[in-house]
Amino acid sequence: MNNNIIEIILNKDKNTNYQCDFDEINNEYIITVEKTVIPKYCPVCNTKMYSKGIRTRRVRHPILNNGKTILIHLKQRSWVCTNEMCKHRTTDEFSFVEKYKQTTNMTDLMILNELRDLNLTAKQVAKRFKVSDTHVYNIFDKYVNIERFPLTNVISIDEVFTNFDNDRKYSLVIMDFMTNKPIDLIESRRNKYTDEYFSSIDIEERANVEYLICDMYKPYFNGSLSNNVDEVKLKMFLFFMLQYQAHLSLNCSIFYIYFLIIFLLSNF
Structure with a gap:
């Protein structure tokens, strides 16, 4: 060489x-x-x-x-x-x-460069560089700081299985419901993480949230989401109603579902 x-x-x-x-x-x-x-x-x-x-x-x-x-x-x-x-x-x-x-410092930079390819998963990158996927996650958290987007008047939240560790098995995704664009990703759905996250956001911005769409996971209503988002209208039943329609094999078009959601939001 x-x-x-x-x-x-x-x-x-x-x-x-x-x-x-x-x-x-x-x-x-x-x-x-x-x-x-x-x-x-x-x-x-x-x-x-x-x-x-x-x-x-x-x-x-x-x-x-x-x-x-x-x-x-x-x-x-x-x-x-x-x-x-x-x-x-x-x-x-x-x-x-x-x-x-157990890896050189240059390895971190090469992994970061590889992560620029949005078609690759952390597991694929980890396999290529012969490291654990947890190591890839840690490198990303260490060097990358992506600023969140502002909260909108209608937001939806849902958990995603990330399995960072035992305390962070499920992360929380926040999205703009009307545009379907991501706002931010919280490393865990647990209250101690969401409390700190929402408390750090200016109260005026939190007050702009009018509707929160989520499932019936209990901490969403007993914890930071209901306490920190002022006077928010919780549409917890919306997800289950649409799921129930799908279960009954109702032939609903996307437009029908969309207008149904808008109707519910305006008449809560």
Whole structure:
């Protein structure tokens, strides 16, 4: 592999030595990286430190254009202060990878670039870069900040299964009912998340919401949605009425359903 490519991946880390080999069985490059051994002094008391040995970390890098992957064997030397009153401990640090992470920093940027393709799911991106889909979600949350759209006079809410973790299995989608355009996505439908979210919105904007369309999930009515959206008219039965019509196989056109909704909104 080209040395310039290796130096870019390693972020031209100072005092770093590397050796590159190719594993034909796994079709991947193996780069062994370690720091040049130089005298090291304690950052706390400025006393000379001594090495306690080397631990090898396995760090992965995304695929190259030729389809091959990179596995970095990172040899980290641990150091201990010789001052008996201090005994400060530290390890070698590398600029191209964060502490405890199993992928290079460049991986995050490549995943973000891949997420620009709206046809790809987080699971597909995770499989391509050999990481978990949770890792992809965390990267997106860390680097991407999408501002929400303002609340409209008729909003609809519904949950979607995202399964971020046990506390955030279902996220809450807020949409403009009249235009069918998304307004925002709350990471969880639980009250402690929705309370904080709606409380952060200016009271004048919340007062503009006249109708809320949702299902009969109890926290929607006992929690932040009914408390924070002033004098909102809850159309909880609307979803179930349309569902009931579909169950009875009534031959209703889209226009009929649309005008029925408008009628209900104007006569609540």
